[in-house]
Amino acid sequence: MSKLNKLFFVDCSKAAECCNKAQYKEANSLEKFKLRLHLLFCQTCRNLASKNTKLTQTIERSKIEPCPEAQKKQWKETIKKEYVKDNA
Numbered sequence: 001m002s003k004l005n006k007l008f009f010v011d012c013s014k015a016a017e018c019c020n021k022a023q024y025k026e027a028n029s030l031e032k033f034k035l036r037l038h039l040l041f042c043q044t045c046r047n048l049a050s051k052n053t054k055l056t057q058t059i060e061r062s063k064i065e066p067c068p069e070a071q072k073k074q075w076k077e078t079i080k081k082e083y084v085k086d087n088a
Helices: 001-006 012-021 031-043 042-062 067-088
Strands: none
Touching: 012 031, 012 042, 031 042
């Protein structure tokens, strides 16, 4: 493989990694370029990118909020108390 190929072309596993990074706005310009170039030739990765985009958009539209840490701690304590009570 030539140096040019190594610089600009990525395999499917690297493309998937770039796709995930791009979804979360963590990919740099070169990674985005390599991904776009790879997607021109690879239908499988285009399908993955499309599904990732749909999933991200669905989650963003759902307005799901993560559970606050204080609530998680409270639930853990409740579960511990119930476990101790049931196993005493």
